[in-house]
Amino acid sequence: MNTKYVLVTGGAGYIGSHMTLALLDAGAKPIVVDNLSTGIRSAVPPSVPFFHGNCGDEALLDDIMKNYDVNAIVHFAANIIVADSSVDPLGYYRNNTGNARALIDAAVRHRIPHFIFSSSAAVYGEPNTAIISEDHPTNPINPYGRSKLMVEWILADVAKAYPINYAALRYFNVAGADPIGRTGQSSVKATHLIKIAVQAALRKRPGMDIFGDDYPTSDGTCVRDYVHVGDLVQAHLAALAYLRREKENLICNVGYANGFSVQEVIEVVKNVSGVDFEVRVQNRRAGDPSRLVASNRRATEMLRWSPRYDDLKTIVRHALAWEQRLLVDQL
Ligand SMILES: NC(=O)c1ccc[n+]([C@@H]2O[C@H](COP(=O)([O-])OP(=O)(O)OC[C@H]3O[C@@H](n4cnc5c(N)ncnc54)[C@H](O)[C@@H]3O)[C@@H](O)[C@H]2O)c1
Structure with missing residues (x-):
């Protein structure tokens, strides 16, 4: 280096x-x-x-x-x-x-x-x-x-x-956070789905909203990588x-060239946290494409990038651990 x-x-x-x-x-x-x-x-x-x-x-x-x-x-x-x-x-x-x-x-x-x-x-x-x-x-x-x-x-x-x-x-x-807990997503105004879902699981917010369930995807919710x-x-x-x-x-x-729907992400958050929470379906938001999934051939070939955490449960576990840490810091 x-x-x-x-x-x-x-x-x-x-x-x-x-x-x-x-x-x-x-x-x-x-x-x-x-x-x-x-x-x-x-x-x-x-x-x-x-x-x-x-x-x-x-x-x-x-x-x-x-x-x-x-x-x-x-x-x-x-x-x-x-x-x-x-x-x-x-x-x-x-x-x-x-x-x-x-x-x-x-x-x-x-x-x-x-x-x-x-x-x-x-x-x-x-x-x-x-x-x-x-x-x-x-x-x-x-x-x-x-x-x-x-x-x-x-x-x-x-x-x-x-x-x-x-x-x-x-x-x-x-998404996710430092695997050994040194930093994470701390911004109060963050709008990231996984952050919001883990906050709902920790009762930091009263449930959460899904924006649109009539997209042309397997369960009607948007797919992201x-x-x-x-x-x-x-x-x-x-x-x-x-x-x-x-x-x-x-x-x-x-990205991982692997897409998950909003609904699937919420299910993983509920499973990993062991907490059920309210999910409300709202109208679509303007400007949300139905599906965004990356090809990562260039990253793997030209950068020799080899991801270590390509697993939604691991991502959610790390995000949840960070959010719990923020909760403790607030006490
Ligand atoms: N989070 C995502 O999913 C995502 C996806 C695609 C691209 N990005 C890009 O990644 C970058 C980092 O995003 P993030 O999620 O860490 O957001 P963040 O808001 O947590 O971080 C942005 C940082 O930049 C600082 N900042 C903003 N304007 C500044 C300025 N003029 N001078 C000095 N500091 C300034 C903020 O205080 C903050 O610390 C951004 O450029 C964002 O567009 C993020």
Whole structure:
């Protein structure tokens, strides 16, 4: 592992905090920039240099890069709630696209050779195949997806013009928590299905809603590809090694090529927790594709990614353990 620094934006958030730990575990040296809009300071170990600020703040970035020999940026910082992006598109374009542009600009100014970007399955929109490969057309159907796709375009143009290479990792549904309980999904506003279902199992909320049970799927509820956050961050380490080794760019899905319906996920949560809870069927939400399942051939072949937690029960067990821990911390 290269001993120069890796700048992690959004490192106090759900995925970023797992990445920070994975870098430390791998013997690398992370630095975190986070504005703590949804992140939590205590999610970043005290040994890691932490800058409370905006990842698009030119002066802050210049300062960091003058003081630390940064070799790569892993950019997680963003607003992530799809429904909110339709209510506040300008806010999403400012934070997700505008700040990413400023960060990429700083990377170029300071000759940082590698950049990894948190993209999303949302760039595909409503897919026209059961399994989505990276060659599937991109046609995002909400401002969140468009805010991410624009950053992919910026990176593609920048990598042609300057000495920098990049990986855009298109995550499917990220879930679970650190297997040894060091971090997890702590954000109060989180809308992730597994988080909400384990909260219902722990009686932190009075049951839960399913949005639509008339989709063209086996039980009528939406199908998604749930990827364990521990495997996801390993894909980032593999992408970093790829960028350093190959000098090429990479656009790559991260998912298990395995879909579960909302109903199936809820059943697994009830089984694993041993708790029954109320589930109410509501109308469909606008902009929810019926099925999003990744092809992961590129990740397994080009990144040599070999997931360890490709098992829905394991994902739910880890999410539940983290949620129980949050409950204890609140006491
Ligand atoms: N969670 C998923 O299922 C999923 C799926 C696809 C893509 N993603 C992407 O992964 C990334 C991380 O998502 P997450 O689930 O960890 O969300 P999160 O909200 O837990 O983490 C985002 C972090 O970025 C910080 N942040 C936001 N704007 C900032 C700014 N301008 N400057 C500095 N810090 C800022 C927040 O405080 C937070 O710590 C996001 O880019 C998201 O779009 C997530």
